[in-house]
Amino acid sequence: MRRKICYVIALLGLLHLVQAKADNGYRLWLRYERVTDNALYNNYRQSVKQLIFPANSPTLKAAKAELQTGLLQMLNLQPAEVSSATTSGTLVAGTALTSKTVAGYQAQLKAIGDEGYFIKSVAANGKSSIIIGANTGKGVLYGVFNLLKLIQTNGSLQQLNVIESPKIKLRLLNHWDNLDRTVERGYAGSSIWKWHKLPQYIDPRYIDYARANASIGINGTVVNNVNANALSLTKDYLIKVAALANTFRPYGIKLYLTARFSAPVEIGGLKTADPLDAGVQKWWKDKVDEIYTYIPDFGGFLVKANSEGQPGPQTYGRNHADGANMLADVLKPYNGIVMWRAFVYDDKVPDDRAKQAYNEFKPLDGQFKSNVIVQVKNGAIDFQPREPFHPLFGAMPKTPLAMEYQITQEYLGFSNYLVYLAPLFKETLDSDTYAKGKGSTVAKVIDGQLEGHSLTAIAGVSNIGSDVNWTGHPFGQANWYAYGRLAWNPNLSSDAIADEWLRMTFTNDASFINPVKQIMLNSRETAVNFMTPLGLHHMMSMGGHYGPGPWVSNAGRPDWTSVYYHKADSAGIGFNRSSTGSNAVAQYYPEVRNRFDKIETTPQELLLWFHHVSWNYTMPSGKTLWMELVDHYYAGVDSVRSMQKTWNLMHGKIDNSRFEEVKQLLQIQEQSAVTWRNSCLLYFQTFSKQPILAGYEQPDHDLAYYKNIQYLFAPGTHGVQ
Structure with a gap:
């Protein structure tokens, strides 16, 4: 009997241990797990055993609460609150107004602006202290998160001399969330905004959302879809939105709304939304006045106009500057801004859709009001796995331009694929415009x-949803994190960001970090290889954009089809955007234009973006284009299989729940990669008439099989593809 009791106790103990190690991903990178290195643990405790942190504002109180939570969980420490540093190991935090100690560092305060901070180790009279100082509560909050990150990542707290300030002023998430809680291009569940319960019920998730964003420096959020519903601007919803704004404010996050341009007609009862109409201008002025009564620090409007059926100023014979400036005028007294999206294309297909945004906006340079910023996607088509940088960057010197990235993986496998997007983000940021x-x-x-x-800004289309782990795929969190870090400092490296995210999110164990970081750094190129290598683009199935569809030829208009972009025929493949084709290269500065204009000097990864190339063209490798294409597709599949092997070796190094989740998702990705490879090569083979050589794994089905695959009710869509 005693043996049975001991066995049961041991079993219960083991079960408790397993449960303790389980992690559903909800805490993101703010896990604050106990420091396991004993030497570091003791060192950290000695460094912050006392606290001087007067908190007299909601933001400073939020910062102090975060600091106390982190230290308690990581170090089992509740620093003694003191009024002066009597011993070593004092942590001082505050602004020049709340701390005389911080006020003494005028040079640092002058250098960091409104949102920056400094963290400094000081020693005086044999006593050591750490100081977190800033000009504002937001700066202190960011500094607190950085100190906690240092502890999470096993960094040193000795000889600290950190001076940080954001490179970009407005760092926003764009939520494509609808009022019915569906999320356009959302792959992690429904919207986290529970409109039917607001304003009375504030879901604790909203606070954790704000904490996570503040921890990476995001300071603004647009809570509704760019394909806007005018009801978002009605009193009923403004009251709900105000409740969210109140929740985010202590974390330094401003709230913005997408404005539907036709709202004066749809909810205002007017007969027109012409931006030059006096009645329309008055309607918007009254609406903005109303918004600011509910949200005194409202950030402003994001507008999608005259694109994909959305109404805009061109509907009334006006241009984009007319529409943006009308809204800018009524927002200016409140220091609000207009973010006007440059993603435009009309119902009449131009000679090359990639040229249209430049053609419409370049002539308007210098015509926008000072509180207007034009928001430009990273590439000229639409968030493809790889695009050259948008030619508008550098082409509008008199107009502030905001970058728009897509964090959610609309064209990169949804939340099914492990694709770390920092290399994609960096590829654009580091591109030289030669302006x-x-x-x-x-x-x-x-x-x-x-x-x-x-006035500077960057926007990322959110990948956040109601799934318990926020982003659907555990590694989807890394893209949210990487976007925020690069929004704060575009000069950070993909490697450094991946390293700190892995340490905070999983473990500091180098035997896990090093191989998994390599998976992350290679993952974007892996996806490009099995989906759209050598500059191919826009080859997905209709509607949901998940699986391959290089054969799509009838989608309502030519530039919604795949064949419009790859132009495969018996002679070759690729879109000729050179000076002998659509001449899209002319939209770049001469140094870039000349490089892209010739097959020989175009980077191989963009070759088929700019040129229609013969199947038998000899590539730098010495292989024909056809064989190079085959090699890339097979390399993509092989790389996913390599990812699987590496991940399987991580068993036991992290919690089993997330390990198994990623393992199973990699199985989906491997199967999908094979489908992409076989579909595209079998289809293109009908034009090239060339074989997939015997040494390669041969497709297990014919082309008809792959053409008949349907992706039913794909998430982020409204039905069948």
Whole structure:
């Protein structure tokens, strides 16, 4: 009997241990797990055993609460609150107004602006202290998160001399969330905004959302879809939105709304939404006045106009500047801004859709009001796995331009694929526009350096949903995190960001970090290889954009089809955007234009974006284009299989729940990669008439099989593809 009791106790103990190690991913990178390195644990405790942190504002109180939570969970420490540093190991945090100690560091305070902070180790009279100082509560909050990150990642707290401030002023998430809680291009469940319960019920998830964003420096959120519903601007919803704004405010996050341009007609009872109509202008002024009564620090409007059926100023014979400036005028007294999206294309297909945004917006440079920023996607088509940088970057020197990235993986396998997007983000940021000679990078365009703009912004289309782990795929969290870190500092490396995310999210164990970081850094190229190698693009199935559809030829208009973009025929494949084709290369500065204009100098990864190339063209490798294409597709599948093997070796190094989840998702990704490879090569083979050589794994089905695959009710869509 005693043996049975001991066995039961041991079993219960083991079950408790297993449960303790389980992690559903909800805590994101703010897990604050106990420091396991004993030497570091003791060192950290000695470094912050006392606390001087007067908190007299909601933001400072939030920062102090975060600090106390983190120290308690990681170090089992509740620092003694003191009024002066009497011993070593004092942590001082505050602004120049709340702390005399911080006020003494005028040089640092002058250098960091409104949102920056400094963290400094100091020693005086044999006593050591750490100081977190800033000009505002937001700066202190960001500094607190950085100190906690140092502890989470096993960093040193000795000889600290950190001075940080954001490179970009407005760092926003764009939620494509609808009022019915569906999320356009959302792959992690329904919207987290529970409109039917607001404003009375504030879901604790909203606070955790704000904490997570503040921890990576995001300071704004647009809570409704760019394909807007005018009801978002009615009193009933403004009251709900105000409740969210109140929740986010202590964490330094401003709330913005997408404005439907036709709202004066749809909810205002007017007969027109013409931006030059006096009645329309008055309607918007009254609406903005109303919004600011509910949300005194409302950030402003994001507008999608005259694109994909959305109404806009062109509906009334006006241009984009007319529409944006009308809204800018009524927002200006409140210091609100207009973010006007440059993603436009009309119902009449141009000679090359990639050229249209440039053609419409370049002539308007200098015509926008000072509180308007034009929001430009990273590439000219639509968030493809790889695109060259948008030619508008550098082309509008008199107009502030905001970068728009897509964090949610609309064209990269939804939340089924492990694709770390920092390399994609960096590829665009580091691209040289040559607008003012060599070194005129896209990053310098959007952070204002190149033209001296003070209004700067970056936006990321959110991948957040109601799934318990927020992003559907555990590694989807890394893309949210990486976006925020690069929004704060575009000069950070993909490697460094991945390293700190892995440490905070999983473990500091190098035997896990090093191989998994390599998976992350290679994952974007892996996806490009099995989906759209060598500059191919827009080859997905209709509607949901999940699976392959290189054969799509009838989708309502030519530039919604795949064949419009790859133009495969018996002679070759690729879209000729050179000077002998659509001449889209002419939209770039001469140094870039000349490089892209010739097959020989175009980067191989963009070859078929800019050129229609013969199947038998000899590539730098010495292989024909056809064989190079085959190699890339097979390399993509092989790389996913390599990812699987590496991940399987991680068993036991992290919690089993997330290990198994990623393992199973990689199985989906491997199967999908095979489908992409076989579908595209079998289809293109009908044009090239060339074989997939015997040494390669042969497709297990014919082309008809792959054409008949349907992706029913794909998430982020409204029905069958």
